[in-house]
């Protein structure tokens with residue numbers, strides 16, 4: 194491990210396919226250490242997603258794809274039928290790790306489709322899955338670059354933007370932070386206000402560190418300070434990420450709904466930044482399970498118990514915001530209104 198020094202994090206690869214496995218920056222160690230975890234098999238990939246060594250919707254999608262490629266590469270099966278079975282087992286284990294983010298199940302489905310097509314066409318399944326995982330990673334980078342440019346058009350010189358959790362990880366920068374860094378690269382002066390984002394503190398640990406590293410002025414607040422910050426006029430836009438967008442709702446980190454309601458009350462534009470891969474236009478979209486996490490994330494802080502033993506906890510990782518509270522969703526295909534999303538065709 195080496196200590197994190199301030200530097201340009203925006204170009205650092207949070208995850209990478211290597212000869213020995215999938216290499217991830219352990220974001221849980223921010224801001225104290227820049228440490229890497231090497232997942233040598235798909236089970237380790239699944240664990241890294243479940244335990245949030247790698248996190249953020251876009252990043253876990255790419256990681257899932259690489260995990261499936263790894264499973265194929267390491268399978269000893271010589272018959273395609275048996276190899277496909279190994280791939281499906283790995284794919285379903287990875288799919289189950291975090292059920293809410295659309296990009297994860299989207300990436301799993303795309304990898305399974307690729308494996309089937311390769312088998313049908315007599316191509317080498319292993320090679321074709323590695324190529325597809327790398328393609329998904331590259332497409333994610335490109336999509337987030339485009340999203341950044343569309344979003345930056347909404348940003349005015351002098352804006353102070355409230356963000357929640359940490360929305361940025363494809364492989365390099367993306368999401369809400371991509372919008373901000375693109376606007377800054379265009380010469381606009383932009384400040385951030387970030388929530389600490391209990392219980393996992395992605396805002397305090399990751400967003401604040403990344404902003405500092407990029408030289409973006411940032412003020413950190415506790416989640417419950419959002420109301421006063423808005424009522425004092427300290428922010429004039431909100432940009433958050435998204436784990437899943439349906440025709441009716443935006444699903445994102447717990448606390449997003451409360452922020453959207455407060456933004457509506459104060460007349461502050463509320464945007465989400467997410468690539469099209471976060472969209473779920475299926476009929477079943479609104480029945481997506483909201484991940485509930487370990488109660489200890491709430492009853493302890495930095496490993497120390499703060500709530501009495503026996504305290505009942507409800508710890509959902511995400512909440513659901515109706516799109517009527519969302520001014521626009523910044524995507525790689527432009528900024529979409531709730532009406533446009535409702536009318537979108539399934540591709």
Ligand code: RUB
Nearest residue numbers: 248249250251360361362368434446
């Ligand atoms: C992360 C979170 C992020 C979205 C979008 O939750 O809610 O806002 O995933 O992220 P967690 P990105 O930390 O529990 O994964 O824009 O990076 O895809």
